[in-house]
Amino acid sequence: MSITIKDVAKFANVAPSTVSRVIANNPRISDKTKEKVREAMDELGYHPNFIARSLASQSTQVLGLVTPGSSDVFFQNPFFPTVLRGLSEGAHEKQYALQLVTGMDEEEIYNGVVQMVQGGRVDGVVLLYSKVEDRILMYLREQRFPFVMIGKPFKFVDEITHVDNDNFQATKDATDYLLKLGHERVSFVGGDVNLVVTVERLLGYKNALEEAGITYRKDYVLHESFLLEGGKDAVGELMELPLSERPTALVIADDLMALGVLNTLNEIGIAVPGDISIMSFNNVLVSEMSRPPLSSVDINIFDLGYEASKQLIKRIEKPEEPAKRIIVQHNLVKRFSSGPLTK
Template identity: 35%
Template structure:
């Protein structure tokens, strides 16, 4: 079995230099790092990461915390795009990533505690934001580095937050629908707990009120299962059918347009549809969906940059970073006279 001394001898450097290469020490030149890593690969040397962690008290690993069910995470392109942004940035900076997914708050908290106590991670990225969150409270109590992808709901300035302006994004999307001539607009949500949901609802309601449409402003909630979505849509279209449906995210939107197809309700002829978070679910839908692009990969990149800098300097200024959004208008909201 190859050892660190074998690597050092072939490379013509000291074992301590090889050790610093493994740690991605900034004092080692790029050329030396490249040469030593190539030799490590050629002779099959694998660093004892566990032993190194005990010595350095660092794992060079960032933990991603997703408060959701595994099925929803696998289904939602938002999480994969954020994770891609995180992993790309972490890899460039010599860090790996570890993801923990759980929809039960207490079990998730126990997993986080275990990761901290076993020194498996140096910092966390929380892919959600909500009030009175036990995990955030725990990490702040022990002064453990973390960054939140989401809003600073407590407005405390105690943590670094990376987010979009979801209120403004929802206002702009609602304004677009109103400008297209839609007045009876219904916003459909499947979760009102997280800050992103509350902000998008607030932006929708503000835009409707600003245009004198408060009486036509309606927010309805449904569960994620197909039967709940069907009941909600049947109830809506059996009474006064809405002119447009604005959904909370692309996954809910996909489920709704699938059910509308089964109900023989045409988009956009019978009802317009629009949503948040660009992905293949929206781009390749039938018809393609008007969407607010929230740039999830950029959210991941910004968050990972911030948490790595926080690990290196725990006195780093806590701040809120806003990633811009844009609206992509497609066939799902265009009236017949607007086409062609």
Template identity: 45%
Template sequence: MATIIDVAKAANVSPSTVSRVIADHPRISLKTKRKVREVMKDLAYYPNIQARNLAAKKTMMLGVVMGHSAMLAFQNPFFPEVIRGISATAHARKYGLSLSTGGTEREILDEVRAMVQSKKVDGIILLYAKDQDPIFEYLRAENFPFVVVGTPPEHRLETDYIDNNNVALAEELVDYLIALGHEDIAFVGGDIHYGVTRDRVKGFEQSYAKHGLEVDAAYYQHNTDHVEETLLKLMQLKNRPTAILTQDDLMAYEIITHLERLAIRVPDDVSIISINNHALSNYVRPALTTVEIHIFELGYKAAEFLCQRIENPTKKAQHAFVETKLIVRESCAKRC
């Protein structure tokens, strides 16, 4: 097995120069770097990155934390796609990833504490934002580098975060449905304690107020664990909704399936509009009108923000919204 001394002899440089090439030191010329790297490749020399990172007090690992069970999270295409974006930045910057696997909030908090106290990662990305989150508060108290995918309910000015403008997004969708003649619109969303749901409700209400309409409280449904039951409640209302805004495409697919069983046609009887633009949204029937929220970019920029925070712990917090785009397909129709 080749050593750093073997590489130095073959490249006709000192061992310290080889070390600087491995560390990509800016004072080493590109010519020398290329020469040393070619020799390393020829000799199949692999530097002890772990030892180098230990000396630099860095792990070159990023923690990725989901707000609930990883087993459930990976059933939603949002999470693999946002992690794909995180991975792209991590790979470019030579970082690995460590994912939370806990099934409960307590287990996930214990995992995060272990990541921080054992110095297993250099920073953490939270893939959610919610009220009174003990993990968010713990990371703040520890002054540990972290970024939120979502808009934190508190301490926004001091927190790095990346999100879509979910208020404007929901307002645009309801504006679109109202323009089609719908005034009885239901919102089937997620947990109201999560920022994404609360912001979309706000956008929903802003659109109604703008058009001089009143929201029927019965049209707000957040029991997403029992979609069929929730849908039956809506369809049994005396003045049932003519359109439904769903929290994501997966829920829209499920709602369309249940409506078909009830002999309720989409979009002739009920229009469906959704969010995420999942890969299958153009292939279900009817093809889904939805919003492209650029999930990959959310992950990519979150990891960029975190790497910048790790490199410069005292820099001003960064906040950004990733643009969205309404994709009009076949699941919405004019209200006669």
């Protein structure tokens, strides 16, 4: 025999309507009552019928997640499983589920978002990226559909709630660290130039060089995919420079890309950090497991996801909520891939 709301109400000594409000996470119900009712639900093994709730409340209790590009990149890079854990925890606290939109290319992803919004499948959307030009962002604005971004918007910064790091300062800090180790020939290996994070980090790199009185060199700046192959390609380009002009340190915008750099340098007999020092980004598990372990900027990926889901749910439940910019702190984790310049 299935457990009903009335059974839960009787067990918790509250009215059935109170149980319904707790399931809907009504803000008028006290935290003490919510805790008591949820304990009763757990004790009895009661599971709400979310389909029935959606029909009654005209809410799906689902958040849509939009990936930045092809599913190949998404599923290979460890950044995304970590940010998904944060999103999931924030959503679970408010009893929301997640729906992921992926595709083989940008057109497939755009069409998937349109279908998701027009079909009423989600209450709001999280963009897991920020691009310089983005059809999806413009579409969501035109539809006046609730959404937040992980990353700083290129346009409408004051009108869009977004969760981000201070990527300018983070890259300046990473570059300053290498400069203080005595490196003057520092290269920047970034990602897609259409991503705002790449633009912000490049500006931070340039600013660090400028303050140190070091001339910016275009041939020291490369843009590759956030994959192992991107790192390998970057090494290939840098090794084409004359030996006396090759960089002695690299700022790399992603740990997976940095692992590709490490592997390739090892294959051609270049020592890290003896010949080249590396400072990477993200501080995911691969940075600790690499040989040598990577120095990396910890951008607290989990917190980015957690705050994004929390902010989106706020916008769904309170549409009049003003746009916010949430900055997640970063810190430099210094390991064995970076060291003082050796003559």
